[in-house]
Amino acid sequence: xxxxxxxxxxxxxxxxxxxxxxxxxxxxxxxxxxxxxxxxxxxxxxxxxxxxxxxxxxxxxxxxxxxxxxxxxxxxxxxxxxxxxxxxxxxxxxxxxxxxxxxxxxxxxxxxxxxxxxxxxxxxxxxx
Numbered sequence: 001x002x003x004x005x006x007x008x009x010x011x012x013x014x015x016x017x018x019x020x021x022x023x024x025x026x027x028x029x030x031x032x033x034x035x036x037x038x039x040x041x042x043x044x045x046x047x048x049x050x051x052x053x054x055x056x057x058x059x060x061x062x063x064x065x066x067x068x069x070x071x072x073x074x075x076x077x078x079x080x081x082x083x084x085x086x087x088x089x090x091x092x093x094x095x096x097x098x099x100x101x102x103x104x105x106x107x108x109x110x111x112x113x114x115x116x117x118x119x120x121x122x123x124x125x126x127x128x
Contacts, residue, residue, distance in 0.1 A: 001101055005043045008035070013094040025073075025081055025089035029064040032093075046110050049117035050100045059121060067093045 012019050012028065020027035036044040044063065051066035052058045058066050061075070069075035071092035073085045081089065103109050 001043055001104065005039070006101065009043075009094070009097060013090075016090065023090065024086045025064070025068070025093070026079065028090050028093065029067075033064075046104060046113045047097070047100055050103065050113050051096065053113075053117055053120055054096070056120075059124070064093075067096060070096065 009032075012031065016023040016028055020031050032044070036042070048061075048063045048066065051063055051070065052061070055066055055070050058069060058075075061069070065075050068077060068089055071089050073081065073089045073092075077085060103113060106112070
């Protein structure tokens with residue numbers, strides 16, 4: 001991931017209302033997803049797989065659903081989220097993203113994430 005991605009996500013974390021109308025999880029996630037698509041999937045490459053490994057479920061879930069599942073908010077939360085839940089979900093998102101970015105930045109980090117994910121998926125299929 002390039003330094004400009006890291007700087008943007010850091011700024012978004014500190015000042016979400018500079019980028020989205022309201023500091024709500026759905027708005028922040030939509031902004032990040034749009035940015036990711038504009039960058040041809042580079043910034044979030046491997047993030048969904050990494051989250052699924054962390055959650056030990058959700059191979060077919062979107063990354064925002066996985067973040068909510070991992071957070072105290074929960075994947076089945078009713079929307080709109082409460083201001084407290086929004087704050088928790090946004091903070092969880094950026095904490096997880098920082099952890100993912102650190103793992104991804106290691107030598108062969110992205111390859112290791114995908115290899116671990118593939119191993120996990122094959123183990124899940126074998127259990128069926």
